Amino acid sequence: MKPEIIDALKSAVGEAAVLTEPEDLIPYGFDGTAAMKQAATCVVMAESADQVESVIKIAAREEIPVVTRGSGTGLSGGSVPVEDGIVLCLVKLDRILEIDAANLTMLCECGVITKAIDDAALPLGLFYPPDPGSMKISTIGGNVANNSGGLRGLKYGVTRDYVMGMEVMLANGERCWLGSKCVKDVAGYSMKDLFIGSEGTLGIITKVLLKLVPRPAARKTLLATFDSMENAARTVSQIIERQIIPCTLEFLDRKTCRCVEDFAKVGLPTEAAAVVLMETDGHGAVVAEEADAMAEIARENGALAVEVARDEDHATKLASARRSAFAALARIRPTTILEDVTVPRSRLPEIVKFIEDIAAKYDLEIATFGHFGDGNVHPTFLTDETNTAEMERVHEAMGEIFDKTIELEGTITGEHGVGLAKKPYLPKQFRDASYGLLAQVKKSLDPNSLLNPGKIF
């Protein structure tokens, strides 16, 4: 990068906030995605929206690409640097600016940690439901840019459902506000919805106005184990048919169960082929009733065991079977590739079975867990990126899983985003004129393709 550009950036954000030394750049060369790296050339640590504006204006003038990132927990390579571009890191824009209890909203900067939002809502009896797995370190700006999901999707929805407004820097450095504190607002196109999930390719989100909801008064956690995925699936279907919408309906497949038991010793039966973690929250009377009904439905469908949490500690212990899944799997082989396909809920057993068959066909280790209620499945490839032959099989297997997902009316990414990882597969899912719309919108809002270029398409 030309020294005069580095100088311009330094005068915009301060000398110490522009990193160019190779050893300083190392942590910005990747995100949470396995096997995706690109050395950063220059990292800018902005501290305010004004600084972001200045950086974008320099980038626009000099036609340098900008890759924005928060904590870099993304799972699709969305914040992997672009060669000779600026990496704009926004973790220091971390102030909660307002909590408006009368209107149930919170205004915060993009770098606030997701969990800090819910922590700040708690003393007011309020609740910010989206809980991506990375919530202890991910930033809200990254969550909004990726429309992050979490474990509570079925009942509470995803990040999009809680974004009422945002401040965005456009590709030319202009700043604008989208949305409002109004529960209803139909003035003009919903531009905020276009920026949610746009993965930093249309604009840079610097502030977010979030919707909060009353905190549920009670919660009850259950863990059921089954000797087949079919019994687990029937349990889930019957829960929904009985008009129960739990906040959490998570599952582990046979392979994941074994790894989890090996790792965390939570007491899962060795013959377990499926574990389902269920959680209901809300009014105390309703929670008690729903928990009983779910336990009964699980037993009727041949559950090997159904444990109902006695208290918070016990609930945490039961949930740890699911929460430790990724950690348990990650220790098996050098490389852990976490996929994110999603199908209509009723097709979940089909896709899980298909993944098992694919693992056998390609002689691969694939463990699957995820969000049963959302049909959101994380087939996890336990592999070794230095083994070229195996990695080829991984990519072929992945391609088949994506094809099957699309055949089942699913999506290649339920919550991780497209980034670099899913980009080659996106045209398969967008089979008609809709694929062209994405490029038209990008061209219209970022004509010189400066914002996170090469991501999504």
Next chain:
Amino acid sequence: MKPEIIDALKSAVGEAAVLTEPEDLIPYGFDGTAAMKQAATCVVMAESADQVESVIKIAAREEIPVVTRGSGTGLSGGSVPVEDGIVLCLVKLDRILEIDAANLTMLCECGVITKAIDDAALPLGLFYPPDPGSMKISTIGGNVANNSGGLRGLKYGVTRDYVMGMEVMLANGERCWLGSKCVKDVAGYSMKDLFIGSEGTLGIITKVLLKLVPRPAARKTLLATFDSMENAARTVSQIIERQIIPCTLEFLDRKTCRCVEDFAKVGLPTEAAAVVLMETDGHGAVVAEEADAMAEIARENGALAVEVARDEDHATKLASARRSAFAALARIRPTTILEDVTVPRSRLPEIVKFIEDIAAKYDLEIATFGHFGDGNVHPTFLTDETNTAEMERVHEAMGEIFDKTIELEGTITGEHGVGLAKKPYLPKQFRDASYGLLAQVKKSLDPNSLLNPGKIF
């Protein structure tokens, strides 16, 4: 319109489905908006998505504007014809194509009547919550194109919250599918969210995939009257503070109370300055508890009377005070102009007071009612469009109300859309670069401005 174009349209949809006789065109010259008319030149009644595609292709080739409409219940002039354009009426695309109880979805054509959707969900114990005032005659396509609200917004959200996917015809006649049956889907930009609320200016929605929810088991309705809007407002705030989110929190102001009592004799006290209709739904035990709490809060805040419905009939009677508001007001003067400003909920008493003062200042009759829980207020001008002097005062008063709304961080339209009616005021609300984004998106998706041109901006 050139005879060869009329002929092309007739061969696309059949002779009888193309209306060109002046007497046949009359009903298509206006929608539900007072004082907005434009004679239609040619109306095409399509019966299928294929026919819509053919019509758009003819329009694109001949560069003729197309104004799409359903039942024409819009309240912002959004479906008022454009001179020398085609009016494309889609009420005959009225088939419900699939109800998928396992995935809680319904797929239907755009011309299905809103209420028919909920009626079809009912036997399966399912629920389609959005209930715009026109739900007995409005079409779902129109609801989606306008992102319609209704009485249940606070708890259940608006139309957008129930749209999972759609089939859209683009301006060049290409057909595409957006969204999926997946609860989570982050593949590419959320184009469906751009089309929701785009008022027919970006594409023509021909099919809609809707989300359904379990039908609440119980419901309780209450009607409270107050001698001041402040007491009513305090009641509403305290209900929310107590973590109760009722499905309905409607209000009438003093003027509306008087007109309603005159018209419907529902027994409102003559000193009533505010009526609040409250409805809670869900689990029986919770509903009973919440209804008691709401009644108590209303009494603590000096309610003149609090009536709790004994049964469904009584509930309907109580709700009729609110439901008859528009009919009661419409009989007072020749012209009834229904506005739709929305403010953050906590600012509602301020805007209601401001509207009262404006009515006095301009010597106008303005009655206000609406959705307290959403901050969505319908100031209703009782006037006479043939009285030029009075209409000038109406427009000045309206301008002041819009300015105040924007000052209170509100929106000039909460649920009716921009159309023609709000178009002049939109730039006041979009004060920064965001206004330009609307035109950029329009230009990108409809470069020749053939789809509902002149609406929104």
